[in-house]
Amino acid sequence: MRIRPSLLARTLLGSALLAAVAAPASAQDKIKVGFMLPYTGTFAALGTAIENGFRQYIDEQGGKLAGKTVEFVKVDDESDPAKAVDNVNKLIKRDNVDVLIGTVHSGVAMGMAKVAKETGTLMIDPNAGADAVTGPMCALNIFRSSFSNWQPGYAMGKVAADRKIRTAVTLTWKYAAGDESVNGFKEAFTKAGGKIVKDLTLPFPNVEFQALLTEIAALKPDAVYTFFAGGGAVKFVKDWAAAGLGSSIRLIGAGFLTDGTLEAQGAAAEGLLTTLHYGDSLNTPRDNAFRLDYAKTYKLQPDVYAMQGYDAAQMLADGVNAVKGDMKQRDALVKAIESAKIDSPRGAFTLSRAHNPVQDIYLRKVSGKVNRNVGIAVKGLADPARGCRL
Structure with a gap:
C-alpha cells in the first residue's frame, strides 16, 4: 500500500x-x-x-x-x-x-x-x-x-485471454523495458487462466532472431508476445514473416512493435495486433x-x-x-x-x-501503413505504481 x-x-x-x-x-x-x-x-x-x-x-x-x-x-x-x-x-x-x-x-x-x-x-x-x-x-x-511498461503489456494480456489464447511464449530484449512489459502481460494473461510456455530473451540491441524463431516453432504456442521497438522491431517482424510462423502462431505485442516502424516493415506487419495508448485512426x-x-x-x-x-x-x-x-x-x-x-x-x-498517466489503452490492428484503432482494450488504466511512497 x-x-x-x-x-x-x-x-x-x-x-x-x-x-x-x-x-x-x-x-x-x-x-x-x-x-x-x-x-x-x-x-x-x-x-x-x-x-x-x-x-x-x-x-x-x-x-x-x-x-x-x-x-x-x-x-x-x-x-x-x-x-x-x-x-x-x-x-x-x-x-x-x-x-x-x-x-x-x-x-x-x-x-x-x-x-x-x-x-x-x-x-x-x-x-x-x-x-x-x-x-x-x-x-x-x-x-x-x-x-509505464506494465500498462500496454497488461492490456494485451487481457486481450489475449479474452480472445481465447491459451498458451504463449514471450520474447524481448533482456533489459528493464522488456522484462516489465512481459511481466505486465503475464500478470493479466495468467490471472485469466493463460499459460506461459517459455520466456525467451536476447541481449539489447541484438537482432539475431533465427535461433529463437526455430525454438518457437518447436514449442508451438498459440501466441508469441513481444516487446521490441525501433530498428529491432523492424528486423523482428520481417524475420517473423520470412519464417512463415504467422499461419499457425499469433504474433502480438506492445504497440512499439509497429509504431513508427510500419514504413520499413511493409507487408510483413499486415494484420498484427498490438496494444498502446495511441493509434493512427482515432x-x-x-x-x-x-x-x-x-x-x-x-x-x-x-x-x-x-x-x-x-x-x-x-x-x-x-x-x-x-x-x-x-x-x-x-x-x-x-x-x-x-x-x-x-x-x-x-x-x-x-x-x-x-x-503516471491514467489513460485508455487501445487495441490496434495493422492495415496497410496504419495502426488502425479497433477498440479500447482497457479504459482508464492506472499503473499500480508499486513501491511509490508519495
Whole structure:
C-alpha cells in the first residue's frame, strides 16, 4: 500500500525540493529545456520524433510559455545507461536547465531519475516506461507523459485471454523495458487462466532472431508476445514473416512493435495486433489537428513518440502558466502539473498520484501503413505504481 502524506508533509517535501537546487540564472528571462534523448543508434528516430512533438507544442504557443522564451539544449544519450549520470549532469550543472526531457531507453531513464530526484530538477519522461520511475523512484519533481511498461503489456494480456489464447511464449530484449512489459502481460494473461510456455530473451540491441524463431516453432504456442521497438522491431517482424510462423502462431505485442516502424516493415506487419495508448485512426478533432500540423511541419506522419513529446510540453506549460513563468515557485508548479487534465491527441488524461498517466489503452490492428484503432482494450488504466511512497 502506498502512503499518502498529509498536506503539511507534502508542503514540506515541496519546500525541500525547492531548496535542493538553486534556480538557474536563465529562469529570469527564459525557460531552459534540456533534451536528453537518443539521436544516434537503434532509437535515433524515436528521439527525433519526441523532440519534434515537443517543439510543435511550443511553436503553437509562439515559442514562449507564460511570456518567456523557451531555449533548448540537447545531449545525445546514445541509449547507454553507463553514460546516463554524466550526461544528465551536463544538462543540470553545465547548462543550468530548468527542466529535463528524456528519454527512450528505460535503463538510461533510471539514471536520469536518480539524478533528478537527488537534485530536485524537474523531469518529464516522454517515453521510457521503466516501472520504477513512477514506482520506487517516484518523486514530486518527476513526471511521465507516456506510459509505464506494465500498462500496454497488461492490456494485451487481457486481450489475449479474452480472445481465447491459451498458451504463449514471450520474447524481448533482456533489459528493464522488456522484462516489465512481459511481466505486465503475464500478470493479466495468467490471472485469466493463460499459460506461459517459455520466456525467451536476447541481449539489447541484438537482432539475431533465427535461433529463437526455430525454438518457437518447436514449442508451438498459440501466441508469441513481444516487446521490441525501433530498428529491432523492424528486423523482428520481417524475420517473423520470412519464417512463415504467422499461419499457425499469433504474433502480438506492445504497440512499439509497429509504431513508427510500419514504413520499413511493409507487408510483413499486415494484420498484427498490438496494444498502446495511441493509434493512427482515432479520428477525433484534437488528434486530427495535431496530425495535420505535424505532417505539415515535419513532412512525416506523427507516431506515439511525437505525441508523447507534444504532451510533455503541454504538461510543462500547465505548470509554467500556473506560476506565471516564475520557475522558482517549484512547489506550485509541481502541484499544477499534478492536478492537470491534459488535452492530449490520444484523448484527455490525468496523472496518478505517482505522476503516471491514467489513460485508455487501445487495441490496434495493422492495415496497410496504419495502426488502425479497433477498440479500447482497457479504459482508464492506472499503473499500480508499486513501491511509490508519495
